Structure formats: C-alpha cells, structure tokens
Amino acid sequence: MNRLAFFSVLACLAGCAGQQKYVFYQYTQLEGIKAKTADHFKWENAIQPGEDVSKVRILEMENSSAHFIQIRGTEKKHSHDLHDLTVIIQSGSGRMYLGASSVGVAAGAVIFIPRGLEHYFVNGGPEPASAIAVYSPAFDGKDIVFRE
Numbered sequence: 001m002n003r004l005a006f007f008s009v010l011a012c013l014a015g016c017a018g019q020q021k022y023v024f025y026q027y028t029q030l031e032g033i034k035a036k037t038a039d040h041f042k043w044e045n046a047i048q049p050g051e052d053v054s055k056v057r058i059l060e061m062e063n064s065s066a067h068f069i070q071i072r073g074t075e076k077k078h079s080h081d082l083h084d085l086t087v088i089i090q091s092g093s094g095r096m097y098l099g100a101s102s103v104g105v106a107a108g109a110v111i112f113i114p115r116g117l118e119h120y121f122v123n124g125g126p127e128p129a130s131a132i133a134v135y136s137p138a139f140d141g142k143d144i145v146f147r148e
Contacts, residue, residue, distance in 0.1 A: 092129025
C-alpha cells in the first residue's frame with residue numbers, strides 16, 4: 001500500500017510539473033541586475049504573421065553578442081565565416097542540420113556551431129520555436145553566407 005501511495009504522489013508531481021521557465025539575468029552599471037523571462041522576450045518581439053524567422057539583439061559585449069531568435073518554419077541554409085555560434089533552445093522542438101548531419105532538438109538543447117559550418121533549423125511544431133544565439137565575436141548582422 002505504501003508503494004502505491006508513493007508512486008501515486010510521484011505521478012501527480014510529474015504531471016503537475018510545468019514547462020521550464022527560462023529567466024535571463026544581465027548586469028548593468030546603471031541598473032544593477034535586470035531579469036527578463038523568455039516569455040517576456042516573445043511578447044516584446046512577437047514574430048509577425050508571414051515571417052519565418054525573427055532575430056532581436058539582446059545585448060552586445062566586447063567579444064560576443066546574444067540574440068533572441070524565433071523560427072516559425074525553417075531557416076535558409078547558411079554559414080557564418082567569421083563567427084562561432086552557440087544556440088540554446090528555449091521553447092519548441094525541431095531538427096538542426098549541421099553540415100551533412102542532423103539532430104532532433106528541443107527546449108534545453110545546446111548546439112555549438114563552429115565558424116564556416118553550414119547549418120539551419122526546421123521547426124517541428126505548430127508554434128514558433130525560440131532560442132538564444134550567442135555569437136563570438138559580436139555579430140553585426142553581415143556575416144551570413146546563404147548556401148544552396
């Protein structure tokens with residue numbers, strides 16, 4: 001009987017656990033520590049109807065920059081010849097194509113993409129997927145080489 005109660009409580013807790021909520025913290029000399037959730041970024045920068053990809057700069061530092069990306073459909077195959085890239089999936093799921101390979105990814109996945117590697121993401125769900133992309137060095141929006 002104790003085992004049944006234990007597993008019942010465990011199942012209830014697992015079912016009650018909600019989707020992970022990501023919170024981003026940033027320090028500024030004027031304001032100290034600021035916090036913002038991924039949901040707030042989505043609300044502030046809603047992807048527009050008919051738009052497949054939305055990219056918004058979160059911050060730029062001396063040697064890197066961070067961007068909030070939303071993808072409704074698919075990115076075009078591309079590479080960055082001057083930038084290394086780290087992508088942290090925040091919500092949604094899909095398939096990340098890296099060179100000649102691909103991998104299924106979902107919220108919580110971290111993808112490291114070295115400069116020069118062709119890549120693109122295809123959303124696998126009905127809602128836009130979102131991610132944080134960290135470029136090193138800081139990304140100015142110009143280093144995108146589209147591939148066939």
